[in-house]
Amino acid sequence: MTNHIVDLKNTDCALIMGSNAAENHPISMKWLLRAREQRNAKIIHVDPRYTRTSTKADIYAPLRSGTDIAFLGGMIKYIIDNERYHKEYVLAYTNASFLVKEEFGFEDGLFSGYDADNRKYDVSSWDYQYDESGLPMKDPTLQNPRCVFQLMKKHYERYDIDTVCQITGTPKKKYLEVLEAYSATGAPDKTGTIMYAMGITQHTVGSQNVRSFAMVQLLLGNMGRPGGGVNALRGENNVQGATDMALLFHIIPGYIDSPTNGPDNKDLLAYIRKATPGAGKLQFDTLEEFRELVKAGFPNSGFKINTSKWMISLLKAWWGDAAIAENDYAYHYMPKRDANKNYSHIAMFEAMHKGEIDGLFVNGTNPVVGGPNANKEQEALSKLKWMVSIDLWLNETADFWTYPAWERPVENENVPKLSAADIQTEVFFLPAAAVFEKEGTAAQTGRWVQYRWQAADPVGESKADLWIYNELGKKIKSLYASSSKPEDEAITKLAWNYDDEHGHDDILKVAAELCGVNVSDGLPVEGFANLKDDGSTACGCWVYCGAMTYKDGEVIYKTKLRDNKDNSKEGLGLFSNWAWAWPVNRRIVYNRCSISPDGVTPWPGDEKRVLIHWDAAAGSWVGDDVCDTGKTSPPEKALPFIMRPEGMGCFFAAKSSMKDGPFPEHYEPWESPTANAMNKQNLNPATKVWEPDKQGTPDKYPIIATTYRVVEHWQTGALTRNLPWLAELMPDMMIEMSEQLAREKGIKNGRKVIVSTTRGDIEAVACVTKRFKPFNIHGQEVHEIGLLWHYGFKGFATGDPANRLTPHIGCANTMIPEYKAFLCDVRRA
Amino acid sequence: MKVTRRQFLKVTGATAASFALVDLGFNLQATASAVKELRIKNVTPVPTVCPYCASGCGLVVYSERDAEGKFVKLLSVHGDPDNPINQGGACSKGAAMFNLREIYDEHTGEQIVNPKRVQKPLYRAAGTDKWVEKDWDWMLDQIAQRVKETRDNSFIHKETIADGSEVIVNRTEKIASIGGSGLDNEECYLLTKMMRALGLVYLETQARI
Amino acid sequence: MANLTNLYDVSKCTACRGCMVACKDWNQLPAVIEPFKGNYDTHGGDTNGDTYTVVRFIEGEDPVDGVYWKFLKYQCMHCLEPACMKVCPQGAYSKTSWGATFHDPEKCIGCQYCTYACPFMIPKYRKREDKISKCTLCVDRVEEGLTPACARTCPTAALKFGDRDELLAEAEERAKFLRANGFPRATIYGRVELGGLNKLYVLTDSPDKFGLPVDPKVPGQISFWQNWIQPYFGWLIPIALGGSAISFVTTRILANKNGDHTEGGHE
C-alpha cells in the first residue's frame, strides 16, 4: 500500500477491484465504512462475482476475469475525454509532459522493438527525448504529439465504452456509473483510493493491471494524498517483510537487483554502475571516484543514487570482517544467478519436475495446495532427493508422499498414481512454533512493522523458526569449519553470531544487524541517510534502517512502540508513534503530492489533508508525516517520486521498467473463451509460455474459472483448516456457479460436481448462486465459475485443491501465475 | 443472591480502552451467584499481530501461568483494543487464534492442545510409508549434511561469462527454498542470509504465488 | 439501572463471522463441523448447543444488481419479558439488573421447556452435558466492566454495546438515514417486539426478509399452559388429597356414631 489501512477513512471514493476486501482484509471495511459515514464516501466494487464486499458497495459492477486493462483503459479515456483529470497535479507531478523518442510506436498490439522468436521486447525505443544536459525534454502545454499525455490519449482512443463493455461483459449502465463516480475524484478537493489484491496481479498482465491503476490515480491526482493511493492489500501477514528481506530470486534485501553472471555484474564496480540509475554513462574507475560523483549528484538517478551504500552495508552485515575494500566487500561471495534464466516459482517447479533440483526447503508454505498446476508441482516434489518442511502441521506438502495425496476423483493421464514406495524423497519435518509462541516483527500491508511478543510456550518440542535457522546455520558452518577452499569462503566467513551469553538465539542481535549498525561501536545507524559505502556501516536491509535507535544509553526497537495517539492535527490517523513504518516511519509515501507544487498552498478545498508543507523560514519540509522528498530541497526542486529516475509519476514506463510495454494494453488471458477485440495479439506477447500443449481451448473447455478465498479460511488452509472453529464455518471445498449454468448442466445446489481442465480434475460441492451471472461477451453468453483454493486432504476441513486445475503461466514481469482466469468444464459428479 | 459491586466500562467506538478496566461509575449487581468469575481477571494480556492477512490487526493473548510464571494454558485470544488498525476488532480468522494452539474437545468440551500440531521432529526415509520421531539434534545434523552434500556436488564456483572473462558466481541450482511470508522479519532475514551464503538462486516466497 | 445491550446494524455487517468465533473463544465452545450444503451459513441459520450465535446469509433477486445478499447475526434476544424464564421449572433463568437473560447451567435439568417456549427457539440442548445452553450476553465480562465478546470483536462496528436507550436513539437515527438513502423499508427490531428485546437491530428491510418473525409471540400453547394450567390447574391435586382426608375422618366418625363396625358393608 502506498497509504495504509487506517488512511482508508480519509477517502471520498474507493474503487475495490480484484479484491474481496470485506472477506480477505475484513478490517479495511471498518475504515471504508467510516469514510462512508463521515465523509459520505462512495464504495465501488468491480468483481466477476457479487461478494460480501459487493454487499457493502454503493456500486457493484461485474466484469469478466482478466479484462481489467480494458475496464481501466476505458476509464483513462473517459477521464481524458471528459477532462476529469487533475490538471495541475498531472503537469507538476507526472511525466505527462515528457517527450518520447520518435522510434517508439504501437501497432497491432505490439509495441516497438518486439522480438517474436524470444517473445521479448528490445526496450531501447521506449525512452524519452533528452536535451543536451541529459535531462528529458518536456512540453508543458501537453500539445506535442510526442508528449506522454498525447501518446497516452492516442493509445486509449480505442477503449470506447461499447468496446470495453463487449470485452468485460459489464452492463453499460453500471460501467458508466463507475466511470462517473470514480472520475469525480479528479476534483482537487477529492481523493479516491484503489484497493486491489490478487484478482489484479494473478494474470499474465498482472503488472500492467497495477500500472493501469497507477495511471488512473496519477490522472486524478490521487497519489501521495490521504484517502488516495494504489493500495495492494497483501495476503500474508509478513509477505511484505519477506519481500523486503528478498526471499525472491531477483532481488537482495532492500529491493536491490540480485547479482547475475552478466558482464555488467562481474565485479562490485560494474554492479554499482548497472544498479545505480543514471550511472551507466558516467566516467569512474574506482569506488572513490564514484563517491565523489554521488556527492555532486547526477541526473536521472533519483534516490537510488545511494545504491552503493545499501549494497556495501549489506555485504558488510553478511560477511563482517571478511568484507573489505580489497575483496570488493565480499561481493563475490554473493551468488550470481544466470542472467538468462528465470528462477521464479513456476520455473523452479518446472526444473524440479525435470529432476534438476535435489533439495528443497519448504518454509511454512504448501505448494501441493497453493502452487499453480498443483498436480505437476506435487509430482515434482517426488523427484527431490530430500525435502525439509518447517510448519506447525503436517500439511499437504509435508505429506505429499502419503496415499491420500495421490487420490483423484477421475483418472487423468497427466497425474501419475504414485505410492509411498515409489517416492524416494527423504522428508524432514521440523515442527515450528505458532505466531504467539515466539517473538519477532512483521510488516503489514501498509508497511507498518509491528512487534509480536511471545505469549505462550511452543507446543511440545516445536521451536521458533529463528531458533531453527540459527541452529541450522551453526551446524552448516561447523561442517565447513575445516574447509579452506575458496568456494567455501561464503560460508566459512559468514558472520553468524546471534547467540546470547547463554547460547540462545537473541532476536535483538538479528534485528540490530538487519536495521543497521555502525561497525565501530555496534550502535544503531539512525536512518539510511547515514549508511556508508566504505565498510563503516553494516545493514542487512536498508529500508529497515532507522527502526532501531539509541537513546539515553538504551537501544530502542521502534517496532515495539505502542503509543496509539494519532499525531496528526486533523485526525488523519497516521499514528506515527505506533510501531514503525518503512521507510523512515513514513506513513503515506509520495506525500509531497499532498500539497500543491508551490509547497505552501493546499490543494483548493483540501486544507485538512495536507501531510507536509515547505517551511521557508526553516528551509525544510515539515508536517505530520515524514516527508517523501529531499528534506531541504525547496519546492521547485523537491521531486515527488524520488525512487524513479525521473522523480515523477509515470504514465509512460520508460526503458526497462516494464517488460511488456510502456502503456498497459489489453490482452486476453492465456486461456480465454474469446479472441482479443482490442488488438491482434491474444496473449501478452512478452509472457513466457511454459506448457504450450496444456492450453485449454473454448471448444473443449468453454467455462471461465477463477480462484479466490473466503474470510473463514486463509491461503492453502494449513493455518485455518486445522482450526476446528474455522473448519466449522467453511467445512468443504465448494465451487460457486450461476443458476443458469447449473440449469444447463443439471447441477443441484449442495451436490458434488467435477471440474476439469487440461491439467487435472477436482471434485467439490456446488454452491449454486444468484451472485454469479453469465457474461455477455460480444453477444455470446459466457459462464464463469469460482473455486476456493483453500482446500487439501489434511486438516479438519478437506477437499480437492483448486490449483490442480490452474496453469503454469505467469505475468510477463513478475511470473506470478495466472490463477485468476483459465478455462474449464464442469459436470455433475 | 449475592450483590457485588462491579464496574462497567462503557466502550464507545474508537475509544476502546485497553488492558485496565475503567470505572465509569455504574454499579452492576450480579444477578446470580452462578455467574462465572471472569477468567481473565488480573491476567496481563500479551500483544501480538494476527498471522493471517496482512492488515496487521493487533491481537492480545490471555494465558494462565502458575506461581512461578510458567505457562499453563491459553485462556482467550482477542483483538488488541490499543492497536490503531483494528481497535480491538478481529474477524473469524483472527478470533480463532486460540485454536492455533488449543481447542475444546467436541465430545467432552475439555480444553486440549490442538491434536493436529506436530510436537516432535519427524523423519520420513526414502520409499517408506511412515513418519518416525527423531530428536532435533539428529534432524539438524542430517539436514546440514544433505545441504553440504548437495551443495558441494553441484556448486558452480567460477564461470566463463558472456564477455569471455571468468568470474566467481558461487551458486548452486540444486537446492531451492520456498516460503517465508508467514515468518517474522528477523527469521526471513536469517533465511535469506543463510540461503544466499550457501549459493542458492532458487529462492522464492509467497509474494510470487 | 439502565439496560445494557447490543445494537446490531446489518448495513455495516460484512458477515465475517468474527462474532461467531469470538463467542466460541470466550464461552469455551467446541466446533460442530457439519458438511457444506450449498449455503455459506453452515449452521442452517440457527444456533445449537455449542454455537450461541450464527450469521444468516439470505440471497434473493434484486432489481439493481440482480441479486441481494443479506446477513443477519442471530442469537438470544434477551427479551425483557423472557418466556424461557417463565416456563423454567427450575428457576434456572433470571434477568440481570441490566437486562441479560441469564441461564444458570447448574440449575438446568435439560428439560427443554424453555426451547419451545421461546418464540425464537433459541435455548438449545447440549447433549454432552444434558443441559440447555444459550448466549449469555457475556454476563461474566459485562459484570466486570467489559463488552461482550461478539461486540468487542466486530471489525466494522456493526455490533455495538452500551446503554439500551442511547442505542435505541442511535438506531432510530440510523434507520431514518437508511430509509432516506436507498433502503425505504429500513426499520428497527427489538424496540417493541415481545415487550422489548435486549438486543436491538437496525434492518435494511422488513424483518421477514431476514427470517425474523415480524410480530413474534410466545406460542399460544405455551402461554395457555404458562398462564392458566401451571398456576391453577395443579390445585386439583391438593383438592383431591384434601377431600380424601376429610372423607377418611368423616367416614370413621360417622361409623363410630352409628356403632357400625361391620367392615366394608352397607347394610
Added chain:
Amino acid sequence: MQLIPEYKADVPRVERFNFLSRFTHWGHTVTFLLCLFTGLALFLNNVDWLAAIFGGYAGANLVHRISAVIMTIVVVIFVIGNFKVLIAWIKDILRFGMNDIKFLLLFPLEFLGFKVKVPPQTKFNGGEKGNSMVTPTAVIFLILSGYIMWFPTIFPAGLVRLAYPIHDIAMVLATMMVCMHGYLGSFHPGSGESFWGMWKGTVREDWAEHHHKTWYDETYGDKSKAE
C-alpha cells in the same frame, strides 16, 4: 382404628382380577408414583430435598425416564397379554348407564361415610368407570407427550409445544384420580375390600354381591348359572 379391612380367607371369595391385571395395576402404581415424584422434583422449583432422594436432578431425570419406559412396557404387556380382559373392561365402561349416574349422585354422601342405598353396579361402579376413563387416557397422553418431549427434534415444534401443557394436564388429572382411587380403594371403609381384589385377586363374595350386584349376578350369581 383400622386402616384397611382385614383380609378374610375363611369366607367365600370370588375372583375379581386375574394375575396380569393385578401385575399391570401394581406395575403401574410403582412406575406412576416414581414418575410422579421424580417429575415433581423436576417440575417444582426448589425441591432439592425431593430430587436428593433420587440422587439429584440428574438422577431424578434418569429415574423418570426409566420408569416411563417400564410403564410403557407394562401397558404394552397388558394390551397384548390381557386383550380379552381389556375388551371386557372397555365393554364394562361402555355400559355406563342410569345406575352409574345414580351412584355418582349418591357418591359424595357415601364418600363422607353416610349410609346410602346405591343401585346395583356392574364390575366397575360409576366412580370406577370414571376413573377407568380418566386415568388410562391421562396415562396414554402422559406417555405420548412424554416421548415427544424426550425426543423433541424428531417432532414438529408445534407438537412439542403442545406436549408440555398436555403432559401437565394429564399429570394433574391422573394424580388427582390416583389420590382418590388410592384412598377409595384402600382406606375408605366402604370400598376398602376392593383393595384385596387387586392385591390377592379375590374379594369376599358378600362384598361383591353388595357392591357390584350386577357383575356378581352375571359372573357368579344366578344369571351366570342360568346360562
